[in-house]
Every structure is written in structure tokens, then in C-alpha cells.
Amino acid sequence: MKVVNSLIENCFAIIELLAIEAGSTRLSDVADRLELQRSGAHRVLSTLVKLGWVEQDDATDLYRLSLKLPAIGYRFMQAASLPDVLQPVLDKIARESRELIRLAALAGSNLTTIAHAQGAQGSLICRSRTFPVLPLHVSASGKVWLATLSREAALKRALEAGLGKPGSYGPREIRTVDEFMLELDRTTTRGYGVALEEAEEAIGAVAAPIVTASGQFVGALAIVAPAFRLNEMRLAELGEQTKAGAAELALLWPLRSVAGPDTANDEAAE
Incomplete structure (x- = not known):
């Protein structure tokens, strides 16, 4: 498992991954692609959702980047x-x-x-x-x-x-x-x-x-x-x-x- 250097590093890694994928992504795929523990990836994604950088589909639980970053x-x-x-x-x-x-x-x-x-x-x-x-x-x-x-x-x-x-x-x-x-x-x-x-x-x-x-x-x-x-x-x-x-x-x-x-x-x- 990847050694975590900082939560900030993981936060931006997740944002970059979601930007590249563009569509909706499963929590497990985010964690596996970035070699993160799923619990840690979930915490970061939950925070990004709360701050408006990421959206989560209520029906599928899939994550996608919001329009906040491209707007900025x-x-x-x-x-x-x-x-x-x-x-x-x-x-x-x-x-x-x-x-x-x-x-x-x-x-x-x-x-x-x-x-x-x-x-x-x-x-x-x-x-x-x-x-x-x-x-x-x-x-x-x-x-x-x-x-x-x-x-x-x-x-x-x-x-x-x-x-x-x-x-x-x-x-x-x-x-x-x-x-x-x-x-x-x-x-x-x-x-x-x-x-x-x-x-x-x-x-x-x-x-x-x-x-x-x-x-x-x-x-x-x-x-x-x-x-x-x-x-x-x-x-x-x-x-x-x-x-x-x-x-x-x-x-x-x-x-x-x-x-x-x-x-x-x-x-x-x-």
C-alpha cells in the first residue's frame, strides 16, 4: 500500500484523477488507481463533496468532479x-x-x-x-x-x-x-x-x-x-x-x- 505523505497530496491526486476520467468513478477505483486505503480515500472524497469540489450521485454513490474547478x-x-x-x-x-x-x-x-x-x-x-x-x-x-x-x-x-x-x-x-x-x-x-x-x-x-x-x-x-x-x-x-x-x-x-x-x-x- 502506498505510504501517505500528506492529506493535501492525496486530495489533489484525487482531484486530478477525477479530472482525467471526467465521468463518474467508484470509490474502489479511486483508491486502487492511487494506491490508497479505501477508508482514507472515502474521507478525502467526503470532504471534497462537502466543500463543493466533487459531486456524489445519490442513486449510484459514484463520484465526479464538480464544475467548481473548471470555473476557477x-x-x-x-x-x-x-x-x-x-x-x-x-x-x-x-x-x-x-x-x-x-x-x-x-x-x-x-x-x-x-x-x-x-x-x-x-x-x-x-x-x-x-x-x-x-x-x-x-x-x-x-x-x-x-x-x-x-x-x-x-x-x-x-x-x-x-x-x-x-x-x-x-x-x-x-x-x-x-x-x-x-x-x-x-x-x-x-x-x-x-x-x-x-x-x-x-x-x-x-x-x-x-x-x-x-x-x-x-x-x-x-x-x-x-x-x-x-x-x-x-x-x-x-x-x-x-x-x-x-x-x-x-x-x-x-x-x-x-x-x-x-x-x-x-x-x-x-
Whole structure:
């Protein structure tokens, strides 16, 4: 059984799990997924229900995240002027690429999806799963962040994200340390990250790092598409589009405080 470090840590772990699952979840599933005792998980969930962060269905006893957290997140994004400042850039890239665009921001030790734009049309619209917190070792955006860190720090992050524990993501999920290190080298050389059916089946993505003039990594711009459309030529084309878009976003970036002024430098020094 997992050693409990703090109730606060378990509280946020449960909130993150419910956010990823999105639907209703059983108490036993929450406890098992997070390796918590069921009595402890029940206490935390009961408190979250009382505070309005979580809802419990009276008929089924299943738990789901309330709209309180997304509402707060929306208010924060509005206060940070994100829609006004960055959304037009995302919309332009979506039109040019004719694919789904996703923007992730570095918040502490996580990459969090904060905005998107849809450029695909007709019946070939990409409907990929949205990861509120990106799985670092199998996502294109995660790879470009990890490539900016020291190899030791990157490996530590990847192991924490599930590297070496296959079965949680897509059929081409990176499974070994050697594969992971080789992928980081390729990402560094190209200047953009690629993930083909790694995070989820039939879906691929290309991402570029958003780096401010001071050299601080603050987020990643990704183009997401059905994997069958991503041949070598198309990957190279989208890679250049993400790099150009990320450079434009870096000039406008209003969320430096999300990552903190010294996050990137601290990580690189690990």
C-alpha cells in the first residue's frame, strides 16, 4: 500500500484523477488507481463533496468532479488575458494546418492543456482524448519539455509519468529507458517532438517548445491529427508550423507567472 505523505497530496491526486476520467468513478477505483486505503480515500472524497469540489450521485454513490474547478480555471485564464492574446494565433495555425491545435502551459512540474483550436473540416476531424495534465513520455508536448532538461531530470520525470509501466496509453508507447533517451535526442535535433499512437491509439501529434526571450520554457504548441495522415513529409511540414507558431506565441506569452520565473533553470540544473 502506498505510504501517505500528506492529506493535501492525496486530495489533489484525487482531484486530478477525477479530472482525467471526467465521468463518474467508484470509490474502489479511486483508491486502487492511487494506491490508497479505501477508508482514507472515502474521507478525502467526503470532504471534497462537502466543500463543493466533487459531486456524489445519490442513486449510484459514484463520484465526479464538480464544475467548481473548471470555473476557477476559466476565471484565471480570463484574468491572464489568454483568450484575447493567444487565441488568434492558435486559430491562424489551425487554419493553416487544417488540424487540431492544442496549447499546454508549464505549471510547476506538469504540462497542462489550457487552450485549443480546430482547423480540420468535414468527416476527418480529429477527436482525440484531452489530457488535462499531459503524460510526459508519450506526448509530443511532454517530449519537448523533457528535452530541455538535463537527462537525469528528464528520466526522473518520465519514470514518474509511467515510463516502464506499459499498458496505460497507446500501442506504440515508449517502454524502455533506452528508447526514451533516443527519442529525447531526436527531439533535440529536430527542434520538435513527435508522438505517433503513443498517448492513444490512431492519434499522432507534433509539438514545439514555447521559449521566452530569457530562455525560459513556458509551454508547448501541438498539432494533433489522425495517425494515418502523418507520413514523414507531413510530420516535417507540421513540425515547421509548430516551431513558427511557438516562436510567435513566445513573443506574446502572458503567463510567465504560471511556471514561475526560475522553473526551467532549476530543472535544467538537476
